[in-house]
Amino acid sequence: DVVPFGNADFNFDGKVDLADYSMLASAFGSQSPEPEYLPVCDLYLDTKIDMEDLQAFMAHWLEGTELLCDIAPNSGDGKVDLIDFSVFSQTWMATHTDGNWNADADFVPTDSSENIIDLEDLQVLAENWLTGTSL
Numbered sequence: 001d002v003v004p005f006g007n008a009d010f011n012f013d014g015k016v017d018l019a020d021y022s023m024l025a026s027a028f029g030s031q032s033p034e035p036e037y038l039p040v041c042d043l044y045l046d047t048k049i050d051m052e053d054l055q056a057f058m059a060h061w062l063e064g065t066e067l068l069c070d071i072a073p074n075s076g077d078g079k080v081d082l083i084d085f086s087v088f089s090q091t092w093m094a095t096h097t098d099g100n101w102n103a104d105a106d107f108v109p110t111d112s113s114e115n116i117i118d119l120e121d122l123q124v125l126a127e128n129w130l131t132g133t134s135l
Contacts, residue, residue, distance in 0.1 A: 006040070006042070006043045006045070007040075008020060008043065008056065008057045008059075008060040008063070009060075009063075009064065010023045010024065010038070010040045010041055011023065014064050015062070015063065015064030015065045016057070016060045016061055016062060016063045016064060016065070017062060017064075017065055020057070021057070021061075023038060023040070023041055024038075024041045024049065024053065024054065024057055026038070027041045027049045028049050028050075028053075028054065029049065029050070030048070030049050031047055031048035031049070032047040032048070037049065041053060041057075043056040043057065044056065067079075067080065067128075067131060067132060068080075068107060068124065068128050068131075069084055069088075069107060069124060069125045069128040069129075069131070070084060070131075070132065071084050071087050071088065071102070071104040071105055072084050072086065072087040078132045079130070079131065079132030079133045080125070080128045080129055080130060080131045080132060080133075081130065081133055084125070085125065087102065087104075087105065088105045088117070088121070088122075088125055090102075091105040091117045092117060093116065093117060093118060094116070094117050095115060095116050096115045101117075102117075105117050105121065106121060107120075107121045107124040107125065108120040108121050108123075108124055
């Protein structure tokens with residue numbers, strides 16, 4: 001599905017994500033020349049930001065973003081499921097100096113040298129659980 005007349009990456013950071021949605025949401029319902037109107041969000045070039053623009057945007061939601069927590073098999077398979085949890089569980093409470101350390105399972109890296117795969121990482125895994133799977 002192609003964006004009709006534009007790029008759904010409104011802030012040009014290489015991904016279609018919450019920052020872009022925020023821009024669209026702030027302009028939603030506006031039309032030119034209202035101050036809220038953002039021409040970059042007018043994907044249909046009809047001088048208004050409406051449901052057509054939102055639908056075109058949603059067709060490209062999360063393009064360019066990496067699927068968080070999809071760590072297995074190898075570089076991922078496009079979904080967060082039991083295979084990822086299995087790899088994650090093998091690294092539970094590991095630090096970067098342990099033999100079972102896996103940096104890919106450290107979803108919430110800290111600034112210290114004492115990185116650890118812990119409850120914060122498990123929370124991120126739970127928040128992304130079954131992403132990419134069909135229920």
